[in-house]
Each structure stands twice: as C-alpha cells, then as structure tokens.
Amino acid sequence: MNTEYRVWDGEQMYYYGDEGICLSIGELGSIDGKVFGWSLWLEGYGVIAHSGDGKSVLMWHIGLLDKNNKAIYEGDVSEQEETVLGSPYDGVLIGAVNMLEGQWCIVNEKKKEARPVFSETATNKILGDVFQNPELLEGAE
The missing domain is CATH 2.30.30 (SH3 type barrels.)
Structure with missing residues (x-):
C-alpha cells in the first residue's frame, strides 16, 4: 500500500516526510464541535489541519511518476x-x-x-x- 500523502490546509501544502509532520487516520476527533476522521499534526504545534475544518484536503500519491x-x-x-x-x-x-x-x-x-x-x-x-x-x-x- 502506498502511504505517501500531502495535505492542503487552505494556505500551504504539507508532504509526507516533512520534518515534524504526522498524519492520524481513523480515530474520530472533535475540535470546536466539528467531527473529523483524519488530522495532520505538526510537532510542537498540535493539529494544524483536519478533515472537519472545511478547508483542508488529504491527497494520496497515486504510485506513479x-x-x-x-x-x-x-x-x-x-x-x-x-x-x-x-x-x-x-x-x-x-x-x-x-x-x-x-x-x-x-x-x-x-x-x-x-x-x-x-x-x-x-x-x-x-x-x-x-x-x-x-x-x-x-x-x-
């Protein structure tokens, strides 16, 4: 399974392998009453993007160059x-x-x-x- 991804947070693109970046999938969370299924974490900052924020998009590398x-x-x-x-x-x-x-x-x-x-x-x-x-x-x- 290909695990490379990128996330657009509405302003900036983050890539798999960027220093301090971690993606969590599957555990539903809630911020400000909005439920989400994935979240992007930046070490030292916490959640910087998630599927329930209405602006962030998780995209997968399709396995081709x-x-x-x-x-x-x-x-x-x-x-x-x-x-x-x-x-x-x-x-x-x-x-x-x-x-x-x-x-x-x-x-x-x-x-x-x-x-x-x-x-x-x-x-x-x-x-x-x-x-x-x-x-x-x-x-x-």
Whole structure:
C-alpha cells in the first residue's frame, strides 16, 4: 500500500516526510464541535489541519511518476501527451488527477474528457496543482 500523502490546509501544502509532520487516520476527533476522521499534526504545534475544518484536503500519491520523475498526487494538474498514432486518445489533454470508477484519471471538465493516468503510450507532465495553480485549469482546452 502506498502511504505517501500531502495535505492542503487552505494556505500551504504539507508532504509526507516533512520534518515534524504526522498524519492520524481513523480515530474520530472533535475540535470546536466539528467531527473529523483524519488530522495532520505538526510537532510542537498540535493539529494544524483536519478533515472537519472545511478547508483542508488529504491527497494520496497515486504510485506513479511523471516524465520528470515527479510524484503524481490526486489534485495535480497534469498534461498528458499521446505518443502513438492510432491510439484511442488524440493529442494533448490537460486536466486534474482524480479517482474515477476505480482508476486514477486525468479529467478535463471543459472538454468532458477523461483518460487513465497510467498509459504505456503516453507521457504525463505535472504542471501544478488545483489549489495553488487553479488558473492552469481555466485555460485547459
């Protein structure tokens, strides 16, 4: 099982392996009457993000790297380019990495198109993420 993750707290991205970071999952907690199922802790500060705060998002590394050996996470904005003629997919697709029907896909809402992230005939390149770079999806045609 892949355990690498990242958490967007509404302002900053935290990654698995960052110094002093710890993720707790499964034990329901409560802060200010809001129940949550996961929490991100920073040594010396306590809980810095949790699933019940209405702004934080937990994202998993999908187990693949892009063409630049950068880890691909849920919520990344990826550019996928098909490299083989005759493929059912044509050209370049820019979209957000999301789980769709049990597989990781690149989803372009404007084009109403989705492609599997894993492909033996296409390359993926991470352009940014949907939280820190939302403008990348605005122009995705």
